[in-house]
Amino acid sequence: MHIPDGFLDTKTLLITNVFSLAWLALAVKKVNQHFTAYKIPLMGVLASFVFTAQLLAFPVIGGTSAHITGAVLLAVILGPYSGLVIMATILLLQALLFQHGGIITFGANLLNLGIVGVLAGYAIYSIRKSFYTAAIAALITVEVGAICGALELAFSGRLPLKAALISMGSANFIAGIIEAFVTFAILQVIQKVRPDLLKLETI
Amino acid sequence: MTPVLEFVDYRYSYPDGTKALDGLTCQFGSGETVGIVGPNGAGKTTALLAACGLLTGKGEVRIQGTVLNKKNTSDLRKHIGFVFQNPDDQLFMPTVYEDIAFGPKNLHYSDSRVAEAVHSALESVELTGYEEKSSHHLSTGEKKRVALATVLAMDPKVLILDEPSTNLDPHSRRQLISLIESMRITTIVAGHDLEMMLELCDRVLILDQGKVAAEGDPEELFSDEVLMEQNLLEIPYSLRQYTN
Amino acid sequence: MRHSFFDKYSELDTPIHRMNPKIKLAIFLFFLVLVSFLKIHLIFFLIALGLLSVLFAIARIPFVFIVKRIAVIMPFLIFIIIFIPLFQDNTWAVAGLTFARALLSIMALVLFISTTRFPQLLKELESIGVPKMIVEILSFIYRYFFVLVGELERMELAVKARAPGKKHRLLYKGFSSMLGMLIIHSYERSERVYQAMQLRGYDDGRDEE
Helix, strand or coil: CCCCCCCCCHHHHHHHHHHHHHHHHHHHHHHHHHCCCCHHHHHHHHHHHHHHHHCCCEECHHHCEECCCCHHHHHHHHCHHHHHHHHHHHHHHHHHHHCCCCCCCHHHHHHHHHHHHHHHHHHHHCCCCCHHHHHHHHHHHHHHHHHHHHHHHHHCCCCCHHHHHHHHHHHHHHHHHHHHHHHHHHHHHHHHHCHHHHHCCCC | CCCCEEEEEEEEECCCCCEEEEEEEEEECCCCEEEEECCCCCCHHHHHHHHCCCCCCEEEEEECCEECCCCCHHHHHHHEEEECCCHHHCCCCCCHHHHHHHHHHHCCCCHHHHHHHHHHHHHHCCCCCCCCCCHHHCCHHHHHHHHHHHHHCCCCCEEEEECCCCCCCHHHHHHHHHHHHHCCCEEEEECCCHHHHHHHCCEEEEEECCEEEEEECHHHHHHCHHHHHHCCCCCCHHHHHHCC | CCCHHHHCCCCCCCHHHHCCHHHHHHHHHHHHHHHHHCCCCHHHHHHHHHHHHHHHHHCCCCHHHHHHHHHCCHHHHHHHHHHHHHHCCCHHHHHHHHHHHHHHHHHHHHHHHHCCCHHHHHHHHHHCCCCHHHHHHHHHHHHHHHHHHHHHHHHHHHHHHCCCCCCHHHHHHHHHHHHHHHHHHHHHHHHHHHHHHHHCCCCCCCCCC
C-alpha cells in the first residue's frame, strides 16, 4: 500500500522516516562495501524490471486488479540489502513520476514494502532457502506490509484501528496470494532457463 | 608495417565446451576496411569480443603489436571502438551527451576536452544538436549513430561494427554506409549485409567453424558460387549477372 | 510508442521550467515539509491553492493533466474522509486537514516534476546528498523502462495471439512466464551493458572473465 503525502501525522512521519532511512543508510553502506561497481548495471536493469512489473495489473475477480511488488524476488536474487536499495529507488521514482506514494511519507512506504517486504521477506526465506519459502515469505510480507500501513494510518488518527486493519488486511490478502504464486513461477522460469541468475553473489 | 590488430592461432571455447574459435589467424592493417562474414555460429561476434580482450582464450590477440594479457587489456582495449549490434545495450545514460562523454571521462580527459570530444563525435555522425536528447526517444538509425559516436569520442585506432545495418530502413542504412565510408579509421565490419561489404570493404574474411575459411577481394570471393555455398552464404544479387 | 507521460511537459519553455533547478528543488521540498508538518488553516490552504494554480498556468500545464494526476489519490482520500467523521470528535477538522495536505502536496509534486527534465533532476538529487548508487539506479530505470515496456508488449501480443479469446486463467500463466523471461532478458542485457561500459574504459578493478 502506497500512502500519499498528507495522510500521516507528525509523530508517525518522524518515527517511520528515521527508522527506514537508518536501515536504508545501512543497506547503501553494505552494498558499497560488498559489491564492486560492476554490479550497478545489474542492479539498475533489475530495478527497471521490478519497476515495470509493478505497473502490471493482474486481473482479479470482479474487475479489480492487483499488483506485485517483487520484494521477495529481489531479496532472493540480489540479497536483502541490495533489494532494499532497489525498492527505495523504485518508491522514490513512483512518488515523483506517478504520485504513487509520497515524498514525506517515503519512510512509511519504505517500511511497508522495503523493510517488511524485502528485509523481513529475506529473513523468512532464509529459514530454509527454497522456492516454497520464498512464496510463503511473499504471502506473509504483503499482508504484514499492508497491516503496517493500516497501523500507520490508525496511529496518525486517520482511520479507526479496527476498520483500518480489516480493510487493508482483506484488500491485500489476494494480492499476497498472487505475489506468492508469481514469485514462485518466476523463480521456476529462471531455474529452467538461466539458473546462474539464482547463484549470484548476494548482499 | 605492424598490423593494427592481429589474431595468432586464437582458440576459445564457451563455458559449456562448444568451440567458438579454433585457430583464428588474421591481420588487419592500418586504414583498411575489412569485412567478416560467415554463417551464424561461425564465430564472428566471438572474434570481435576477443579482439577487445573481453574473453580469455588460448593463442594471441595483438593490438598494435602488443600481445593482450590480463594487465594491459584495460589500457589497450581503449584503442578499439566496438559498436554493438543492439544500440540499447550500449546507450545506458540519461542523455546523449552523457553517453558519449562516458568514454572520454574514463580516459580522464579534462572537462573541456570531454566537451570537445562529444561535439566532434556528434558532428562526425551528423547529429549535432542531439546532446540533451534521451536515447529512448531516438529512432533505431539515430541510436546506431549515437552508439557509433560513443566510441568515436575515444579516438580509437580500430572501429569494429557488429551487424551495423540490421534493423535499419533503407535511408538510414544508406546514411550509415556513407558515414563509414567517410571515416579514415581501420574498420572491421561483421555481418550478413554482403551488398554493404561489396561497397565498403577492401578485403573480406569468410569465417567457418571458428577459423578463416577464405580471404580476399570481396567481389572475387562473393562471386565464387562453390565457396559461398560451402560456407552457407549466397551470392549477392548485384553480382549474380556475372555468373551463369 | 507511448513514452508520453514521463516527459510530457518537461520540455516546455516557461519561466518555471527555466528556473534554477536547485532553487526549485529547495522550494519544493520546503513546501512539502511545511504542508505535512504544520497545521494548515483555511486561509493558508486557499492562498497556497491559488498560488499553485497561478504557477501551473505560467508553466502551461494543462488543467486536465493536473486533474488526472490528482485523481490518483482520490479514491484513497475519499475512503479516509468517509471514515474519519465516523470516529473522531474533531471530524471535519481532521478530514479537512488531511484533504488540504494531500491536495497541496500532490499539486506541488506534479508542478515540480512536470517542469523539471529528468536528467537534470538526477544531477540535483546527487548534489543534495542522495547516494550515488541510488541516482545511478534511477538513471537505469529511466533509461530502460521503455525498452522493457516494448518487450512486454511484444510478449503480451504473442501470448494473446496463441490464446485468442481466452481470458484470465491462461493469461495468468502467460503473465508469470513473460515476467520470468523478461527478468532473464534484463539480466542478459545487464551483462552486455557491463561489457559496453568496460569497452569504454569503465574499470572497477575486477578481474576479467
